[in-house]
Structure formats: C-alpha cells, structure tokens
Amino acid sequence: MNNSDRETLLSIKDLEITFGSGNSKFVAVQDVNFDIFKGEIFSLVGESGSGKTTIGRAVLGINPTSNGQIIFEGKQINGKISSKEKFETERKIQMIFQDPSASLNERATIDYIISEGLYNYKLFKSEEERVNKVKEMLEAVGLLPEQLYRYPHEFSGGQRQRIGIARALIMNPDLVVADEPISALDMSIRAQVLNLLKKFQREQGITFLFVAHDLSVVRYISDRIAVIRAGRILELAETEELFKNPIHPYTKSLLSAIPIPDPRIAKSRKNIVYDPSIHDYSTKKPKFIEIKPGHFVYCNETEAEEYKRDLK
Amino acid sequence: MNDENILEVKNLNVSFRVRGSEIEAIHDISLNLKKHETLAIVGESGSGKSVLTKAFTGMLEQNGRISHGTIDYKGTRLSDLRVNKQWDKIRGKEIATIFQDPMTSLDPIHTIGSQISEVVVKHQKKTKKEAKKIAIDLMEKTGIPNAVKRYNEYPFEYSGGMRQRIVIAIALACRPEVLICDEPTTALDVTIQAQILDLIKELQEEYKFTIIFITHDLGVVASIADRIAVMYSGRIIEIGTCEEIFYDSRHPYTWNLLSSLPQLARKGEELKSIPGTPPSLYKKIVGDAFAPRNQYAMSVDFKAEPPMFKVTDTHYAKTWLLDKRAPKIQKPEVIQNLHQHMLEMTAEN
Amino acid sequence: MQESLNQAKVFEMGTVVPANNITEDDFTVVSLNGKENEKIDTPKYSYWGSVAKKFLFSKITIFMLILMLVILLMSFIQPFFSGYSLSNVGNINDFKARYNWPSAKYWFGTDANGNSLFDAIWAGARTSISIGVIASLITEIIGVIIGSIWGVSKKVDRIMLEIYNVISNVPSLLIIIVLSYSFGNGFWNLIFAMTCTSWIGTAYFMRVQVMIMREREYNVASKTLGTPMRRIIIRNILPYLTSVIVTDISMALPSFISYEVFLSFLGVGLSQNVPSLGRLISQYSPYMTTYPYLFWLPVLVLALITISLYIIGQRLADASDPRTHM
Numbered sequence: 001m002n003n004s005d006r007e008t009l010l011s012i013k014d015l016e017i018t019f020g021s022g023n024s025k026f027v028a029v030q031d032v033n034f035d036i037f038k039g040e041i042f043s044l045v046g047e048s049g050s051g052k053t054t055i056g057r058a059v060l061g062i063n064p065t066s067n068g069q070i071i072f073e074g075k076q077i078n079g080k081i082s083s084k085e086k087f088e089t090e091r092k093i094q095m096i097f098q099d100p101s102a103s104l105n106e107r108a109t110i111d112y113i114i115s116e117g118l119y120n121y122k123l124f125k126s127e128e129e130r131v132n133k134v135k136e137m138l139e140a141v142g143l144l145p146e147q148l149y150r151y152p153h154e155f156s157g158g159q160r161q162r163i164g165i166a167r168a169l170i171m172n173p174d175l176v177v178a179d180e181p182i183s184a185l186d187m188s189i190r191a192q193v194l195n196l197l198k199k200f201q202r203e204q205g206i207t208f209l210f211v212a213h214d215l216s217v218v219r220y221i222s223d224r225i226a227v228i229r230a231g232r233i234l235e236l237a238e239t240e241e242l243f244k245n246p247i248h249p250y251t252k253s254l255l256s257a258i259p260i261p262d263p264r265i266a267k268s269r270k271n272i273v274y275d276p277s278i279h280d281y282s283t284k285k286p287k288f289i290e291i292k293p294g295h296f297v298y299c300n301e302t303e304a305e306e307y308k309r310d311l312k
Numbered sequence: 313m314n315d316e317n318i319l320e321v322k323n324l325n326v327s328f329r330v331r332g333s334e335i336e337a338i339h340d341i342s343l344n345l346k347k348h349e350t351l352a353i354v355g356e357s358g359s360g361k362s363v364l365t366k367a368f369t370g371m372l373e374q375n376g377r378i379s380h381g382t383i384d385y386k387g388t389r390l391s392d393l394r395v396n397k398q399w400d401k402i403r404g405k406e407i408a409t410i411f412q413d414p415m416t417s418l419d420p421i422h423t424i425g426s427q428i429s430e431v432v433v434k435h436q437k438k439t440k441k442e443a444k445k446i447a448i449d450l451m452e453k454t455g456i457p458n459a460v461k462r463y464n465e466y467p468f469e470y471s472g473g474m475r476q477r478i479v480i481a482i483a484l485a486c487r488p489e490v491l492i493c494d495e496p497t498t499a500l501d502v503t504i505q506a507q508i509l510d511l512i513k514e515l516q517e518e519y520k521f522t523i524i525f526i527t528h529d530l531g532v533v534a535s536i537a538d539r540i541a542v543m544y545s546g547r548i549i550e551i552g553t554c555e556e557i558f559y560d561s562r563h564p565y566t567w568n569l570l571s572s573l574p575q576l577a578r579k580g581e582e583l584k585s586i587p588g589t590p591p592s593l594y595k596k597i598v599g600d601a602f603a604p605r606n607q608y609a610m611s612v613d614f615k616a617e618p619p620m621f622k623v624t625d626t627h628y629a630k631t632w633l634l635d636k637r638a639p640k641i642q643k644p645e646v647i648q649n650l651h652q653h654m655l656e657m658t659a660e661n
Numbered sequence: 662m663q664e665s666l667n668q669a670k671v672f673e674m675g676t677v678v679p680a681n682n683i684t685e686d687d688f689t690v691v692s693l694n695g696k697e698n699e700k701i702d703t704p705k706y707s708y709w710g711s712v713a714k715k716f717l718f719s720k721i722t723i724f725m726l727i728l729m730l731v732i733l734l735m736s737f738i739q740p741f742f743s744g745y746s747l748s749n750v751g752n753i754n755d756f757k758a759r760y761n762w763p764s765a766k767y768w769f770g771t772d773a774n775g776n777s778l779f780d781a782i783w784a785g786a787r788t789s790i791s792i793g794v795i796a797s798l799i800t801e802i803i804g805v806i807i808g809s810i811w812g813v814s815k816k817v818d819r820i821m822l823e824i825y826n827v828i829s830n831v832p833s834l835l836i837i838i839v840l841s842y843s844f845g846n847g848f849w850n851l852i853f854a855m856t857c858t859s860w861i862g863t864a865y866f867m868r869v870q871v872m873i874m875r876e877r878e879y880n881v882a883s884k885t886l887g888t889p890m891r892r893i894i895i896r897n898i899l900p901y902l903t904s905v906i907v908t909d910i911s912m913a914l915p916s917f918i919s920y921e922v923f924l925s926f927l928g929v930g931l932s933q934n935v936p937s938l939g940r941l942i943s944q945y946s947p948y949m950t951t952y953p954y955l956f957w958l959p960v961l962v963l964a965l966i967t968i969s970l971y972i973i974g975q976r977l978a979d980a981s982d983p984r985t986h987m
Contacts, residue, residue: 108900147699187572254503
C-alpha cells in the first residue's frame with residue numbers, strides 16, 4: 001500500500017521529552033518521528049524504560065513535551081494550546097490503561113464510570129438516552145446491562161479491562177492510546193481483549209496507538225510497528241515486513257526472544273543478545289533512514305548501505 | 313518411594329479458612345517429580361499453582377493446611393512436618409525457591425556480595441574469605457559482568473534482570489536438590505526473560521538440580537520443560553511430556569490455552585479466546601471446573617467430576633471427552649498441526 | 662467421598678467409567694451460554710451497607726454506641742426537666758440540702774449551694790458536647806474544602822504553605838487563650854477562638870492526602886475523559902478519604918471538649934452563667950479530698966464522653982475503609 005495516499009491522523013515530529021532539570025535532567029524520548037494513519041493499529045514496542053508509555057501519555061497531554069510537535073487532525077496539540085482546544089482534543093483521544101484495577105474509581109458504580117465522559121461533554125439529551133448509551137456500550141464489550149450499578153471490585157480482571165475500554169469508546173474517539181492493555185491480565189483473558197480492540201477498529205474505524213513490550217502480541221493486532229529503545233525509534237515498518245525482514249539488530253534480538261510455543265523449535269533456537277556497542281557513530285551520525293519504501297531504520301549511512309545490501 | 317522420584321505427592325488437598333468457611337485451594341493432586349527433570353506447572357492466577365509449591369516448602373499462609381494426602385521428599389514425609397525447625401533442614405537447603413519479584417528475596421540494606429557469601433558460609437561451612445571467592449564465582453556463573461566490582465554494590469544499583477540473577481546465585485549457594493521457580497520471568501522484559509531461561513537451563517546442566525517451573529504462560533515453557541502439568545481451579549487437569557502437551561493435548565482447557573497464544577495467530581484471523589473468567593474459590597465446584605467456559609462441555613461435565621484418564625504412560629488428562637461414550641471431538645484447527653504451523657510462522661521471519 | 666478422592670483409580674482412555682448416575686445421554690455437547698459466564702455471583706455490594714455491617718459487628722462498638730446515646734439523651738433532655746441554672750442559689754440557706762453524698766434522692770449528691778450535681782453534670786455536658794461537635798464540624802468542613810484545593814493547586818499551595826508555617830509554629834492553646842481574652846467570654850466567641858486556626862491543621866493533613874491520591878491512575882483516567890478538577894476531588898478523591906476524615910473527626914471531638922475544660926479551669930472561655938463540665942471540674946476541684954464525689958463524678962462523665970466518642974469514631978473510620986469489607 002502506498003502510504004502517501006493515506007490520511008494521516010496523528011503526526012509526531014522531532015519529539016523530545018525530558019524529566020527533571022539541571023544535573024538530574026533525564027531525556028526519556030528524543031528524535032521521535034512517526035505518522036499514524038486513519039483507521040490503523042499502530043504499535044509502539046519496547047522494553048521497560050524505553051519511553052513508549054511516555055510517548056503515549058504525551059499524545060494524551062498528560063506528559064508535557066520539551067521539544068517537537070504532536071499534530072492531530074492537522075492541529076498541534078502539544079505545548080501551549082488554549083484550554084478550550086485541549087478540552088476538545090481530550091474527547092477525541094482516549095486511553096485504555098494497563099492496570100484495570102488501578103485505573104477505575106473503586107467508589108463509583110460502573111454506570112458513573114462509563115458515563116463520566118458523557119457528563120463532561122454533555123453527550124446526551126436526556127437521562128434515558130444516557131442510560132441507553134451506557135447499556136449499549138456494556139453489551140458491545142460483552143458485559144451485562146444488569147451490572148450497571150455494581151462496583152469495579154466486583155468484577156474480574158478481564159471484565160474490569162472491558163469496563164475501561166467501554167468508558168473510552170463511548171466517547172466516540174478518533175484515536176485510542178492503549179497502554180499495554182493486556183499485560184496485567186491472565187492468559188485466557190488476553191485474547192478476549194485483543195479481539196475486542198480489533199472489533200472496534202474494524203467496525204467503527206477507530207485508530208489505535210497500541211503500546212506493548214512484546215512483539216508476539218502486536219503481530220496479530222497491528223498494521224504497522226515501531227520498535228523503540230532508550231527513547232529512540234530504531235525501526236518502523238509494516239507488521240509482516242518487520243517480521244519477515246527485521247533489519248536493526250535490536251529488532252532481531254526482540255524477535256528472537258519471543259517465546260515459541262513449540263518444543264522442537266524452541267529447544268533448538270538461539271537467543272540473540274543485542275549489544276549497542278556494535279554501532280560506531282563516532283564519525284557518521286545516525287538518522288532515521290528509509291531503507292525500503294515504508295521501512296525505516298535508525299542508522300548511519302555506512303550501516304544503511306550494509307542493510308540495503310543484505311536485503312538483496 | 314520410587315528411586316527415580318525425588319518428590320512424590322499423593323492425593324493432596326490444601327484448604328484455607330477464610331471468614332469462617334473452608335476453601336479448597338488444591339484438590340486431589342497426585343504428582344511425581346523425577347530427578348533432574350524440569351516440570352512446568354502452568355495455570356492462571358487462582359489455579360493453585362503457587363499454593364501447591366508452597367506446600368512443598370512449608371510456606372503456606374497461617375490459615376492454610378494440608379487437609380488430605382501426603383508429600384514425600386527423599387524419605388522425609390514433608391506433609392507431617394509441623395515446626396519451623398524441621399522445615400529449616402529442607403527449605404533453602406534441599407528445596408529452594410525463586411520468586412517473581414527478586415526484591416522479596418534481597419535485603420536492600422546489604423551489599424549483593426555479602427548476601428551471597430552469608431549463605432555460602434552458613435550452608436557450605438566455609439570461611440569468609442573462601443565464601444567471597446565462591447560468591448564471586450557464582451555471580452560470574454549467573455552472568456553478572458564485572459562480578460568483582462559489583463560484589464560491593466547494593467540491590468538498588470542492579471536492574472531487574474540482574475537482581476533475578478543474584479537471587480538465582482543465592483539459591484544455588486545452598487546447593488539445593490530442587491529449585492522451584494515461581495514465575496521468575498513474569499516481571500521481566502522479553503529479552504531478559506529469554507536470557508534468564510537460558511541461564512536456568514545452563515545451570516541445571518552444571519549443577520544437576522531438579523526444577524519446578526511455575527508460570528501462567530504456556531508459551532514460555534516449551535523451551536525449558538521436560539514435562540508439563542496444567543492446573544485449573546486447584547486440580548491438575550492434564551499432565552504429560554512437553555511434546556505431548558503441545559502436540560497431542562487432550563483437555564479442552566489446554567487446547568484453549570494453546571490456541572489463544574498470540575504467537576499462533578495469523579493476521580486477519582480472529583484470535584481464539586476463552587469466554588468468561590476462572591471460577592472463584594468461594595464457589596463450590598460441581599462436575600468439571602472448566603465446564604462453564606468449555607465450548608465442548610457435555611451434560612455430564614455439569615454433573616460429575618471427571619476421573620483421570622490415561623492417554624500414554626506419561627500422559628494423563630482429566631476430561632470426560634476421553635470416556636468411551638463421549639463424541640469424537642476434534643481440537644481447534646490452529647493447534648491440530650501446531651508444529652507445521654509454527655514452522656511456517658517462524659520461517660517467515 | 663474417600664473413594665472419589667483416591668486418584669489411584671485412573672482409567673484407560675476410551676473405557677467406560679462405571680458410575681450409577683451417568684448415562685449415555687449425558688455425553689452430548691451442550692451449547693455454551695456466553696452471557697452466563699459474565700454473571701457475578703456475589704450479592705450486590707453497597708458501600709454504606711457494608712460500612713454499617715462492619716461497624717455494628719463488634720460488641721464493644723454497640724456498647725459504646727449505647728453509652729454515647731444515653732449520655733446524649735441525658736445531656737440534651739434532662740436539663741429541660743431539671744431546670745438547672747448555674748446562678749440559682751435558692752437552696753443556699755437550706756443546710757439539709759448542702760453537701761449531700763450521693764443517695765437515692767440526690768443521685769450524684771449536692772454541692773455547697775445545695776444544687777444537685779446530677780442536674781449540674783447534664784447541663785454542663787450539654788454545653789461541652791455542643792462545643793466539641795460544633796467546633797469539630799467547622800474545623801472539618803473548612804479544613805476539607807481548603808485542604809482539597811490546597812492539594813491540587815500549585816498557586817494556592819505556595820501561599821498556604823507560608824500561612825501554615827507561621828500558624829503551626831505558635832502553640833494552638835496560646836492562640837485560643839489570646840483570642841478568648843480579646844473577644845471576651847461567650848459560647849460562640851469560644852467556638853470562634855477555637856476554630857479560628859484549628860482548620861489549618863486539618864487542611865494541611867488533607868493537602869497531603871489529596872496529593873497522594875491525585876496522581877493515582879484512576880484520576881489520570883478521569884483527566885483524559887475531560888473531568889474538571891472540582892469533580893475529580895468530589896467524585897474520585899474525597900470518597901477514598903472518608904475513612905481518614907472520620908478518623909480526623911474522632912480525634913478532633915475529644916480534643917475540643919478537653920480544650921473547653923482546660924480553658925474553663927483557667928477561667929476563660931464561657932460566660933459566667935453557662936454551665937459546662939470544665940466549669941464544674943474547676944469549681945469543685947477544692948473539694949477533691951473533702952467531698953471527692955463533687956470532683957470525680959464530672960471527671961468520670963467527661964472521660965466517658967471523650968472515650969466513647971473516640972472509640973466510636975475510630976471504629977467508624979475502620980469500617981469506612983473498604984479494605985475491611987472483605
């Protein structure tokens with residue numbers, strides 16, 4: 001697919017996010033550039049401390065950015081923007097949190113939790129309409145309308161995560177940031193949640209920024225994947241392209257670490273360990289280079305030549 | 313006791329007193345652990361997998377007890393031990409445990425090195441000087457770079473993966489016969505997980521200990537396990553060799569666990585999912601515990617608890633599907649030719 | 662039962678398991694009711710219902726509750742019937758009425774003026790309890806409101822911290838005494854003097870609690886849903902703090918009552934004609950050895966009031982913490 005034909009929903013340009021100041025200044029994210037197209041599931045994959053969650057939260061406006069732009073539907077949404085504009089984008093960009101027990105208000109009923117956004121934006125004409133909307137949403141995520149007045153702790157982990165999905169999606173958002181939405185769940189529940197997200201993408205054309213630490217999960221769900229390490233995006237490609245032709249050694253190492261549920265293959269497989277010192281960036285500085293159409297790698301020109309040669 | 317076995321569990325029930333009622337966390341489990349093997353115990357949270365191994369080291373919570381059955385370890389009846397003094401001879405020395413969160417086993421205010429040497433002095437009867445040498449040796453063996461320097465560092469100066477290596481080093485300092493790994497990689501990043509799994513395998517080659525590996529992720533154990541026991545709701549519902557479980561599983565729950573692994577899913581296909589949630593322990597189980605979530609459930613599953621059926625000498629499954637009267641049911645398509653399927657999937661990358 | 666537990670009974674795959682209640686018909690696949698799996702089996706949870714259940718569970722609580730009810734009823738109803746007045750010296754010349762030890766006629770005995778101590782104590786308790794309750798309520802209401810704003814606004818935080826640093830370094834008793842002297846004696850003047858600065862302690866305490874809570878994930882979630890800070894405080898944060906607020910009240914109540922006692926002992930605070938436990942205790946303290954009942958009975962009632970209020974408050978605070986509802 002030619003990416004230039006597709007409509008860009010979110011565009012991140014030269015993003016830098018730092019925490020602290022002076023001597024304790026810590027650069028969490030730097031030189032991050034990517035576009036998310038309308039209707040796709042874009043995954044940001046990296047290990048703990050890679051900055052993936054920080055980027056997700058910056059898109060939502062929770063983490064302040066120190067440099068660069070976040071452009072949503074053609075308008076910049078980071079830095080100094082009016083509170084009216086901020087309020088408007090807040091409805092359009094929603095979030096699904098990692099830990100379903102920490103992210104729900106334990107003292108509120110499911111009815112209030114799911115309606116919270118509706119109240120804020122007055123997205124209903126009558127009380128009856130609101131309740132109906134909530135009930136429809138509950139059914140859409142596979143819960144029962146009769147559970148409206150129950151409290152979060154009465155639900156199991158998987159059900160709670162679906163409540164979290166319901167309150168985000170009832171807002172009719174354009175973009176949903178899903179921050180490791182399944183890593184706190186039991187194995188048998190994970191598939192339910194992944195299928196649900198996929199369903200909303202397919203049926204309502206919702207765009208997702210899916211943040212994960214595990215490549216095996218995102219292969220099934222995402223259209224394009226960006227691999228991030230130590231605050232930098234190292235490789236970005238369409239999902240199958242990334243799995244077929246991983247270029248950056250770190251991506252290769254991540255792929256080799258995916259547990260293989262097959263004893264014969266798993267027992268003979270070698271685990272590739274990534275050593276960042278193999279890159280010599282002392283003379284030629286690295287950039288984000290398009291090695292193949294739509295396939296970007298963070299490398300310098302010498303490496304780019306090598307990568308291109310290996311592809312052939 | 314069979315000579316091959318290092319640990320034998322017979323008809324074990326473990327129950328807890330909660331708010332005045334008795335809750336059964338482990339129901340009628342029989343299990344043999346063979347010398348030098350790696351047995352993986354796979355189950356979701358609440359399946360009882362951790363409770364089971366806590367019973368092996370006398371670490372059940374205050375309100376828990378073995379209500380039925382026996383545990384034998386090399387001629388000692390563990391299920392009869394009552395006082396901590398008796399357990400001290402077993403715990404750590406004979407059966408050591410590595411937990412999910414390495415900080416539960418590390419003391420934040422002592423240096424890494426002193427924590428390992430202390431164990432060496434106590435268990436291997438060495439002088440302090442010798443112990444330091446052994447400790448540094450263990451740190452190198454568990455893959456700590458620059459061990460001599462890092463000997464004097466504190467736990468907070470170590471990353472999560474490095475801390476878990478230290479916990480393994482401490483466990484090994486006691487020269488245990490059995491090493492229980494309770495989700496040792498769950499909190500770690502995937503690349504670190506792969507490294508720790510490799511490390512455990514290498515160390516087992518060298519030190520010849522027996523491993524019980526507890527995890528909720530069936531995908532993780534394919535590379536490490538010799539045998540796999542699948543637990544659900546306090547019961548072992550299927551047990552067999554690693555290959556039998558992955559290539560020839562018989563219980564619908566095992567089928568479900570396998571087919572819902574995202575590694576198996578092809579793009580564009582719906583990922584197999586298991587409906588509902590695991591049963592609460594407070595609810596009394598009638599029939600097959602998995603029946604309410606089982607798409608292949610038969611009326612009998614709601615009436616009577618299925619017995620263990622023998623598939624091969626090493627493979628057992630607890631499902632009525634193996635009764636003669638049951639209809640012939642094919643397991644889900646994705647896992648019918650799992651090996652072939654995985655070969656294709658991995659060949660692609 | 663024992664039979665079914667014996668797992669030595671393993672069946673070969675493909676055999677017929679002998680059991681009386683199982684027939685061929687049982688081996689038909691039944692369709693799965695998806696919705697059934699989502700059902701919640703536990704009875705419906707209600708927060709205040711669980712608080713009440715937990716609170717009333719303990720016998721000590723019930724005993725204290727009854728004790729407190731009796732004290733409250735006596736203090737707020739008995740004075741209407743006795744018509745006790747501090748300035749009534751009608752019996753002063755009746756020698757038979759003076760210094761009576763507790764008896765069937767005078768339950769708590771009488772004093773130098775021939776007044777019944779029983780009447781005096783309840784009239785005094787009414788004042789003391791009223792002061793405690795009103796002062797605590799004012800303190801908590803102002804403290805919680807200002808503390809909540811303090812905890813979320815950086816601007817307010819900067820100003821309030823300065824004010825707090827100044828006020829909290831002056832002993833609160835000193836402030837109350839100075840204010841009482843300058844405003845003169847009187848019921849409402851005393852309450853004003855007590856609550857003038859007391860709220861700042863509660864507000865600071867709330868600030869810390871709110872600061873701990875506000876970064877919690879579920880509040881971040883509310884922010885991403887566009888919820889204004891005011892509603893986050895009211896719907897998300899304060900409900901979580903019910904238990905700490907109740908604890909704070911249960912400590913404020915007895916302390917205000919003892920402030921009154923102490924001030925009356927010094928002779929400041931209430932007007933001359935208002936009876937209170939503090940005044941009784943100070944008035945009768947010279948009789949500690951000669952007529953000990955005159956001193957000890959008011960002290961005993963004071964102790965019963967503060968202890969019962971404190972214990973009930975603590976139990977209520979525990980019960981309102983949902984972690985105890987398990």
